Amino acid sequence: MNAYSKTPLLDTIRTPDDLRKLKVEQVRQVADELRQETIDAVSVTGGHFGAGLGVVELTTAIHYVFDTPRDRLIWDVGHQAYPHKILTGRRDRIRTLRTGGGLSGFTKRSESDYDPFGAAHSSTSISAGLGMAVARDLAGGKNNVIAVIGDGAMSAGMAYEAMNNAGAMNSRLIVILNDNDMSIAPPVGAMSAYLSRLYSGKTYRTLRDAAKQINKRLPKILANRANRVEEYSRGFMMDGGTLFEELGFYYVGPIDGHNLDHLLPVLKNVRDMETGPILVHVVTQKGKGYGPAEASADKYHAVVKFDVATGTQAKAKPNAPAYQNVFGQSLVKEAEKDDKIVAITAAMPSGTGVDIFNKAFPDRTFDVGIAEQHAVTFAAGLATEGYKPFCAIYSTFLQRGYDQIVHDVAIQNLPVRFAIDRAGLVGADGATHAGSFDNAYLGCLPNMVIMAAADEAELVHMVATQVAINDRPSSLRYPRGEGRGIEMPDVGVPLEIGKGRMIRQGNKIALLSFGTRLAECEKAADELAAHGLSTSIADARFMKPLDTELVLKLARDHDVVITVEEGSVGGFGSHVAQFLTDQGVLDTGMVKFRTMVLPDVFLDHDTPNAMYARAGLDAKGIVAKVFEALGKDVKTETVKLA
Secondary structure, eight states, X not given: OOTTOSOTTGGGOSXXXXXXXXXXXXXXXXXXXXXXXXXXXXXXXXXXXXXXXXXHHHHHHHHHHSOTTTSEEEESSSTTOHHHHIIIIIXXXXXXXXXXXXXXXXXXXXXXXXXXXXXXXXXXXXXXXXXXXXXXXXXXXXXXXXXXXXXXXXXXXXXHHHHHHHHHHTOOOEEEEEEOSOSSSSOOSHHHHHHHHTXXXXXXXXXXXXXXXXXXXXXXXXXXXXXXXXXXXXXXXXXXXXXXXXXTOEEEEEEETTOHHHHXXXXXXXXXXXXXXXXXXEEOOTTTXXXXXXXXXXXXXXXXXXXXXXXXXXXXXXXXOBHHHHHHHHHHHHHHHOTTEEEEESSOHHHHTHHHHHHHOGGGEEEOXXXXXXXXXXXXXXXXXXXXXXXXXXXXXXXXXXXXXXXXXITTTOOOEEEEESBBXXXXXGGGGOBOSHXXXXXXXXXXXXXEOSSHHHHHHHHHHHHHOOSSXXXXXXXXXXXXXXXXXXXXXXXXXXXXEEEEOOSSEEEEEESTTHHHHHHHHHHHHHTTOOXXXXXXXXXXXXXXXXXXXXXXXXXXXXXXXXXXXXXXXXXXHHHHHHTTTTTSOOSEEEEEOOOSSOOOOOOHHHHHHHHTOSHHHHHHHHHHHHTXXXXXXXXXXX
């Protein structure tokens, strides 16, 4: 053991089996050292931070009391699992978090046996845990299943669906509600308010006093009934268990999630219970134990690299505005002219730029919590009454509201405006957050206008375009990160629906871009010109309705046409191919046609540039695709040129 180590006891722990060999009075020291190691590691890597600090004691206690990984431990969302990773054999790799080839920022089945369920989207843990518990029962097993879910994640309907099912089935499942009164944004909805009320006795005392006064004046039979009402009120307002017990759970809590003298015995008792589903209500503080995080409004939910002593985060100097901020600012400008514009987000106001709109128009901003299905249908309801709802949801989260997009928006042809952030590959968050599929899953729907911004200036015009589309639904996709640093328009001007634009005119090769790969197309065109290949570039702007006139012209005037998009198969390229085949353009063999899409795999986290290079969707990949279409080897051609 290193005599100078800041974490001497933690240094002896490779897996939870080592932790469980310690005396109970040593667990506090392990937790303190685990917090220090988490702070030191994330200061180097960046990533989700506050949530992990809030569950250090809970993580240590669970692994000390339960027999993981034989007992299944599921972390909802997974962004609070860094301390869990340190304790479960991954400490030596913790400083590779969210980097190429390194540890995932979330739980991942392929990474460790201690991660029985991969999670990066919210509110899945109870459903998955119930499935594991039922599988155990069917197989005659005896192990425990523990799902840890935050109060923010409890705003999603799926959590209640699972609890309702679990309560009815009476399967032995342990749910730990980690109540830190903090999701990414301030908590939204009745659930958060309800949990907050548990700690305030004033309302309860008022009710009780009122009941006593009334009882004195009532006949005995009514007084007894009133007493029962008072008992019910007490359970609802103070005990916290009524809601969960009505769903069939045995309720324990609330208990202090940082007090191991409380946590350890309660978890042991719960572990040894033989009855049906149990909910343990644990109160924690996000960012606990690190002053700058505790003092911050968002409790350092997600951070870049930072200085441990001061908490100062290392800020890159962006030379261009972030796309989400351009969206938020553009929407504010439009809303100043049109009081029917409202904004809706599902617990991601800052991530989508809706926080900018909220500052300007708080009464016209609606954060509905982690409830994407509700967000979409809520927007549809607003649209029926003549409002202009902008539903700002990440591509990968909007997948959760797909049925509502189909039934509640598209079939009824309601003018809901979908602002789809995180289009394409996103970098450190990896496959779970990549916007790979919205071109495909929206493109097949009738009545939908689908746009993609090629740069931040185009985004401004496309927001204005969405405002003007009032007879059908529309979607606008844009990526994570900074724009290109180009000159920005003062005001957005609505675009002609279904019309693209020529960027560069050539006569041999045509690159038809949909989205922000346009910049890579321009680099590729420069390289192709150096090879003597005159190259046109077009920005489609619209996938639906498609600019068929532009597509036909490119096909007739060039030897090779290549579509480029930041999405999966089934998207923009597929729509262009369908049109060209229907027109018989490809029958003669006069033009060679290729589509460039994301590969048919889930790409692991890395930098966005590295991910696009791996996907073949950078300038180098585009040039290679052109030579492949021409039947030439790009390496040979480059040698000839030299």
